[in-house]
Amino acid sequence: MSDTIAAISTAQGEGGISVIRISGDSAFTVCDKIFKGINNKKLADMKGYTASFGKIVSDGEEIDEAVALVFREPLSYTGENVVELSCHGGIYITKLVLRAVLDAGAVPAQAGEFTKRAFLNGKIDLSEAEAVIDIISAKSRSAARAALCVKEGAVRNKIDEVKNLLLSTAAHLSAWADYPEEDIAEVTDEQLYDSFDVSIAILDGLISSYDSGQAxxxxxxxxxxxxxxxxxxxxxxxxxxxxxxxxxxxxxxxxxxxxxxxxxxxxxxxxxxxxxxxxxxxxxxxxxxxxxxxxxxxxxxxxxxxxxxxxxxxxxxxxxxxxxxxxxxxxxxxxxxxxxxxxxxxxxxxxxxxxxxxxxxxxxxxxxxxxxxxxxxxxFNPSEGVLSNERQRQAVLNSLNSVKDAKNALEIGLTYDAITVSIEEAITSLLELTGERTSDEVVDRVFHNFCVGK
The missing domain is CATH 3.40.50.300 (P-loop containing nucleotide triphosphate hydrolases)
Structure with missing residues (x-):
């Protein structure tokens, strides 16, 4: 993440414009080497969410006219300094502009690296990152709506509701068991049943809508x-x-x-x-x-x-x-x-x-x-949040089974320690879904399917 990355973010083909995206600590420095605004103002001196019109210059030669959009960290897609250069949409011209950016110090972005940086910088969670590729590949209105709702947090909000409820329950159980001398309210079976039933209902709803979402x-x-x-x-x-x-x-x-x-x-x-x-x-x-x-x-x-x-x-x-x-x-x-x-x-x-x-x-x-x-x-209601893929479904299913195990342990009279173990397993599965606790291998697999430039 110390590198400043660059890639063509628009489709490879002739069009009205092409967009080259540059992200990283040196994004402004790199672009100021090749972009000459008509007002002679450097991009490094511009405010975020502003634009400048000028020319792309490499080795003293004017390559094309362009519009430079400036986004400052952390208020950008990646959470880093970002410049988007919009040039004419010819295949040859676009590649010349990208080459000039790379010659100025940027490195080629890998597949999905912009969105991966957004995830690593805490701008989105893993479920929202996966929704990005679903938006791009959507083939119908419903598919696009469903993906957009997930991108805006429809699934994350439900997962957070269950996660926070289970975290509070586990914390209360641990505090009550570990500090009996403190004035901590006893955990009642009714409270636990309420917590488990709400969690099961939410998780079961996500599972039941999965097949319709995939259709x-x-x-x-x-x-x-x-x-x-x-x-x-x-x-x-x-x-x-x-x-x-x-x-x-x-x-x-x-x-x-x-x-x-x-x-x-x-x-x-x-x-x-x-x-x-x-x-x-x-x-x-x-x-x-x-x-x-x-x-x-x-x-x-x-x-x-x-x-x-x-x-x-x-x-x-x-x-x-x-x-x-x-x-x-x-x-x-x-x-x-x-x-x-x-x-x-x-x-x-x-x-x-x-x-x-x-x-x-x-x-x-x-x-x-x-x-x-x-x-x-x-x-089928896209606004309620639809799981995007089998990875998410399996994480929710694992969490659901763990909550059911906790409820069953309560019903047969096991100790609160045994119940807490199942609750913690349920929380771990949810953290794996959102990416708050997951392996580099899983993260790499998620972004492997992205196109370069997104």
Missing amino acids: VKQGIDTVIAGRPNVGKSTLMNLLSGCERSIVTDIPGTTRDIIEDTVIVGDVILRLSDTAGLRTTDDKVEKIGVDRAKHRLKQCGLLLAVFDYNRSLDDDDKELIESAGEVPCIAIINKTDLDKQLDTEYIESKIKNVVYLSAKSGEGRAELVKAVEDIAGMDN
Whole structure:
């Protein structure tokens, strides 16, 4: 952290502007060597949260015009002195400006090093740091909202509430046991039960919202399946918003799995349009059918498509049986045609049924609602805080189990010393989540996934 680091913080490509971020004790000194403001004022003499327009000069040659933004410690993203140089967004020009900054004394930043310094300088905790990458990679409105709420402390506030409650409980138990001669109020079982029940409720709430949060963040592995010509490819194109799959009236047109990622309402679906399920002597088509059946068993959501204008056959019934093994929405397609399908049979076997004309789009709103319901969006509230990843979930689960152990110890009459051990284990797990007590290896692993410049 003694080095002054620099990196391009905008995307690698042509654009209106590019931003080079410089952070460290010598940020102003480095930038004053290459940035010449039109008012001749040095960046080192400027107040924080101010800007200056000037030119980037290296070896006596003007490279580009730029705007320099000055942030003074500790009121910056990293908690250090920071300068952000906004230059023209050409790939070549941006690299020239970065090279000039490095030649002036800065060193290249590592992946996630700016955010890592923010964490090490106490600007954010580890859960908020992980939310930064979630904001960058968000693919939907809900994913972005959830990540932003975590970045602003939604998870940390809940963790702090439990942590402080358990710390107070443990401190009271220790003081009462270690200093019996002092006038310290006795700890009652009712107080302990209240402390444990509140902690369990908060931690259990975080665990229960995890799967919905992951569906919002990463999407659901979704398979579109059905016999040939029921409209699977038309449905794929409807949800994708483009001609992603070839649509013809020839059975067996789709012979392999076609994939796309789409946003349905507030849910990301990783869609797979599969070959029509039927018995076939065509070797190539049979491979596609076998792959489709294999994907059916592994998906997180099955969109089982049936033809409103055709009677059920054995392939349809086999698909209906498979639907009982995974979350499923039965889509009765081609509702613009005459009814031949036994819809009552399907509704008796599959809970979620949607009537749709994939060709016209009629019924799409009902399909969106069904997808959101099955993803648990009705109970999903980003502002309440959502765990970002399996590391956080495991830490919360460990803490939850330790609190339950403490409560169980109290119920069976163990000593307060035994109860305190479980409480301290619960606190340790929470400290690992926030990064207040964790290994360098864990910290490095968290920031390894960041892009350089963030």
